[in-house]
Amino acid sequence: MSSLNPTLGALLRGLRARQGWTLKEMSEKSGIPISTLSKVEHDRLTLTYDKLQQVSRRLGLRMSELFAEPAEDAVQPVTARRSLGDVSRAVRVETPNYDYYYLCTELRRKRMIPVLTxxxxxxxxxxxxxxxxxxxEYIYVLRGRVTVVTDHYDPVTLDEGQSIYIDSNMGHAYLAGEGCDEAEVLGVMSSADDELMRALFTIHEEQKRAEPIASAVPTKSRRKVSVI
Incomplete structure (x- = not known):
C-alpha cells in the first residue's frame, strides 16, 4: 500500500536515500531538527506550511511534490485508504483573511482536499x-455566520449548520457575517486537476502579500498554533 500511496515521510526518506544523506546531513540541508525529521519520516508528525516551504526551497523541490506524486506516473487504483483528521497534525496556512488547517496531508493523490478554515x-x-x-468546493458552517460572495450570485449569509456547494472557477470569497468576529467552516475541495494544491498555495501567497490591505483584522484571533 505504501508504495502506491507514499506519505510525506516516505517521500523525504526516499529523497534522503537517493542522495545518500544521513539524517544529520538531511537536517543540516533542510534546517529541520533531526528529531523532527525522524518523526516525519516515520509518519508520527507532519510539518507546518512554513516548514514545508523551507524544506522545498532548501532541497530544490516544488511544493506540489510534497502533496502529490508526479503526474507522469500511471494512475493506480485506490482502495482501503484512510487517514484520521487531527488539527494538531494539520498543515496550517495563515493569511490576513483566513487561517487554513489542511487535514489528512499524508495521503497522496487525494480526490478531495479537506480543510478547516x-x-x-x-x-x-x-x-x-x-x-x-x-x-x-463545499463548505459547512461550524461556528459563527458566513457571508458568501460570488461573481454570478447575490451574496448569501449562512448560519451554523448551513452549507453551500459552488463551482470554484467562479470568483468567490467567504466573509465573517454581521456580528461575527471570526467564523469557522469545514470545507472540501475537489478537482481532477493535479495542480489544485499548487493553485491553492499560490492563492495563499497572494493573500499573504496583501497583508497591508487587511491591517484592520483583529489580532486576538491570529494566535499561531505550531505543529512542530
Missing amino acids: KIRAKSVEQFGDLVHHAGE
Whole structure:
C-alpha cells in the first residue's frame, strides 16, 4: 500500500536515500531538527506550511511534490485508504483573511482536499480580489455566520449548520457575517486537476502579500498554533 500511496515521510526518506544523506546531513540541508525529521519520516508528525516551504526551497523541490506524486506516473487504483483528521497534525496556512488547517496531508493523490478554515475578513474591500481555482468546493458552517460572495450570485449569509456547494472557477470569497468576529467552516475541495494544491498555495501567497490591505483584522484571533 505504501508504495502506491507514499506519505510525506516516505517521500523525504526516499529523497534522503537517493542522495545518500544521513539524517544529520538531511537536517543540516533542510534546517529541520533531526528529531523532527525522524518523526516525519516515520509518519508520527507532519510539518507546518512554513516548514514545508523551507524544506522545498532548501532541497530544490516544488511544493506540489510534497502533496502529490508526479503526474507522469500511471494512475493506480485506490482502495482501503484512510487517514484520521487531527488539527494538531494539520498543515496550517495563515493569511490576513483566513487561517487554513489542511487535514489528512499524508495521503497522496487525494480526490478531495479537506480543510478547516477560520474566517476573519468582514468585507469585500478588506478581503481583496475574489479568488478562483480549478474544481468545486463545499463548505459547512461550524461556528459563527458566513457571508458568501460570488461573481454570478447575490451574496448569501449562512448560519451554523448551513452549507453551500459552488463551482470554484467562479470568483468567490467567504466573509465573517454581521456580528461575527471570526467564523469557522469545514470545507472540501475537489478537482481532477493535479495542480489544485499548487493553485491553492499560490492563492495563499497572494493573500499573504496583501497583508497591508487587511491591517484592520483583529489580532486576538491570529494566535499561531505550531505543529512542530
